[in-house]
Amino acid sequence: MIGDWLDIGPVGQIPPGNARTLPVRGGEEIAIFRTLDNRFYALVNACPHKSGPLSQGIVHGNVVTCPLHNWNISLKTGEALGEDKGCVPTIPLKVDAGRIYLQRSAAIAPRGGSGPEAKAA
Numbered sequence: 001m002i003g004d005w006l007d008i009g010p011v012g013q014i015p016p017g018n019a020r021t022l023p024v025r026g027g028e029e030i031a032i033f034r035t036l037d038n039r040f041y042a043l044v045n046a047c048p049h050k051s052g053p054l055s056q057g058i059v060h061g062n063v064v065t066c067p068l069h070n071w072n073i074s075l076k077t078g079e080a081l082g083e084d085k086g087c088v089p090t091i092p093l094k095v096d097a098g099r100i101y102l103q104r105s106a107a108i109a110p111r112g113g114s115g116p117e118a119k120a121a
């Protein structure tokens, strides 16, 4: 949907191999990851195992290792890899002119109206 993108700031706010979190009023916190080769992904910041904070995990390739029990979660699909089973929701993300955008309808809880950084479209 055109106009459905939420500007969450410049790419430079996240160093390669790191993540930042975005609180969502009325919804689950989002983790935004930057891989070492400068790709960006957004997932709900809760491991599919026991809701560990994925934003504090180790990023390698397109995978984050959960800090609690070392499950590996695909940043692309949100799915647990290997023997482990589970999936965390992903949020569509795009980078345009050095800024990161999240798909508003996916980032903001449907009943929530607007998040802290949301502005009326």
Ligand code: FES
Pocket (backbone or CB within 6 Å): 047, 048, 049, 050, 051, 052, 066, 067, 068, 069, 070, 071
């Ligand atoms: S909570 Fe993530 S591996 Fe257990």
